[in-house]
Amino acid sequence: MDSNSSFQISSIQTGGDYTVEHELRNMNVPPEGIDDWHLLCACKKRRLGRAVTFNQVQSFAKNTCRLCRAFEQVILAVINGKLPDVFKGPKDAAESTNILNNLIVRPKDQHLNGHERYLDLLIMGKTLNIRLFVDAEDYNNFTVQGHSFDSMYPFEPETCSERGFRRAEKWLRECLRNHKCGQSGPSQVPTRLLDLQGSQVRLFETTGSEGPYACLSHRWGGPEYRRLTSTVTTIQTRMEGISWDTLPKTFQDAVIICRRLKINYLWIDTLCILQYCPSLTATQLVETQNDFARENSAMAKIYQNSYFTISADISTNMDSGIFSPCSPPKCFSVQVDDDNGNKATIYAKGRISHSDTPTDLETRGWTFQEFLLPSRVLHFGHFDITWRCWEVHTCECEFITGRHDGAHTWREALAKAAKPISENIEEASEWWARVVCYYMTRKLSNQRDKLPALSGLAQVYHKRTGDTYLAGLWRRSLLHDLCWYNYWEYQNRGPLLVGRRAEHYRAPSWSWASIDTLNGTTCNFWSSGIHLLHPISPSGTERPVCTLYEAKCELETSDPTGGVCAANIDLGVILIPARITKVVSTNNYRQRFPWTVNAIEDGMQVQECMPDCIMEDDNLKLGDKVFCAPIMEALTEDISQRGCIILKHLQGQKYQRVGFCVLEKKNNGSKTEESKQVTSRKSSWKFPDLTDPENAGKISDYALHFDANNCNRIVIV
Structure with missing residues (x-):
């Protein structure tokens, strides 16, 4: 008779976990090919992928199984509150008895074979992960019933212990x-x-x-x-x-x-x-x-x-x-007899999470x-x-x-x-974009340190690529780097998804270093991969939509990767007029931007608009005229998307960046209903080969038309 035959599975709380429910339903079902199931001890059943009860473990612990005896000691210690970080312990003896009568030891990880790592206990509908290990400093490679254990280090009272050193x-x-x-x-x-x-x-x-x-x-x-x-x-x-x-x-x-x-x-x-x-x-x-x-x-x-x-x-x-002055998480030890007849020590602790x-x-x-x-x-x-x-x-x-x-x-x-960056400019640029994204979430006591505090990483990039540093951006990937914007996570609950312009000058408006992010936002870049180096269609055909004439910075000190006291870029661009307007949207995250742009000409729509900061910081108000300057274009057979920096006119040729937006224009004749369905099923875009004269003619209705000899030459400060 199976020692679990009287056990009532229906009385066990599972917490709604389907995996646990499946384990309970199958705990008395022998795996295929096992004929002597009722004779197997609890640890062997667990090793074969079946859950067992504490009563089963205790029954075999009293007989001949030394591993079941070790499990019994660990379980009783946990129930008695030896790991308070994991389980506080019962209120009284009656609750302790009830817990043990209904306790389930979940199956062993099948990938570990003859190795013990976790003892997973189902107690009152909750799974407790108990980590089993032996002291790495005293480890002598012992086994119990043929099972080995991870070698680890027991926690010390503080992080300056001799063992820690x-x-x-x-x-x-x-x-x-x-x-x-x-x-x-x-x-x-x-x-x-x-x-x-x-x-x-x-x-x-x-x-x-x-x-x-x-x-x-x-x-x-x-x-x-x-x-x-x-x-x-x-x-x-x-x-x-x-x-x-x-x-x-x-x-x-x-x-x-x-x-x-x-x-x-x-x-x-x-x-x-x-x-x-x-x-x-x-x-x-x-x-x-x-x-x-x-x-x-x-x-x-x-x-x-x-x-x-x-x-x-x-x-x-x-x-x-x-x-650390804090008390470390608790652990305890139990004594066992190993397979050589020697006394050995097994440690147990909760599953720790940094x-x-x-x-x-x-x-x-x-x-x-x-x-x-x-x-x-x-x-x-x-x-x-x-x-x-x-x-x-x-x-x-x-x-x-x-x-x-x-x-x-x-x-x-x-x-x-932190690993060495690639000499490949495209991979290096992607690395720098990640660095900026992480860095922009950090805080500084002195806001003028925005660039100096990143100087060491800029030195690494320069040494690896030989590129020229421009107030947080790089000369060879400058057009990509200009397309930064405030980036949010959907779980972000802050009131506004914008930054604040630095109170005192520390970087030009076209640099991410000119703003401080707020409410958990950070900085991201519009395009990646092949877009990094120049405006290009995803098919790999270069198609510039602006011209970079010059970029220069006036350094604050002798450090070429440190602060700047002035900087500008000289660009040839298309200037698309627009006006600052209030955000009208049912979309929650868009409602948290202080403004957007509209009145875009030539059939273009505003797909996204991300202001750099609140209107007061850039002396803007609703209704003000601004310009969208396309820096990069992503072009498919169906749509043209233009990554634009939003500019405020200062005087003469001088402009100031105030935001970033993505404008799009669709190819109205590109899709039949049938082709839409096919594209949807494939979940892929089709990119035109712009070297084909026929394709070049097809895109003329919706692609951006840029003439370097007939554009607006401006200076952004």
């Missing part, structure tokens, strides 16, 4: 020996470093012969917090020595990490670059600005040449520290390039340490490595962007 050493050693993640030997060093070898930390000017150094990525915090910086007036004192008590807590922790990992030198921006302070004289201010420009122009090399970068993920200010919510550090503008530039990063988080290099991304809890649930998508995508 040993893991960090192991990751660093493996990367240096086996990966191609940048230099591991002597390399160019920054102008200044902190020497950690003496009783006091001291700042010094390097000679180029120093050994490996680490960098620190951290939060400064607001002016209400204690700060330690180097200025023209304090730098000599910093070189004489900095007492331990003078160092903010975050800096102290960084020194501890470096010393523990046998790194003698540390680079911290606030101490190794001269910083501004209100009492500077005019001469001192110039010296400070020149030092900042020189060091900022070397930012890419500083981080890329570092042995590794310490990322203080939980830091909120210089005194908040690096090491929060997908950005930390304070991950919201800041300056720390964005500090995430992407280094080839090796040690992240100190809330409850564990994470290692990231160009080849490996892992953590102590193993949630990041080998996960299958698709979490951390934005961090994973960002980590991929």
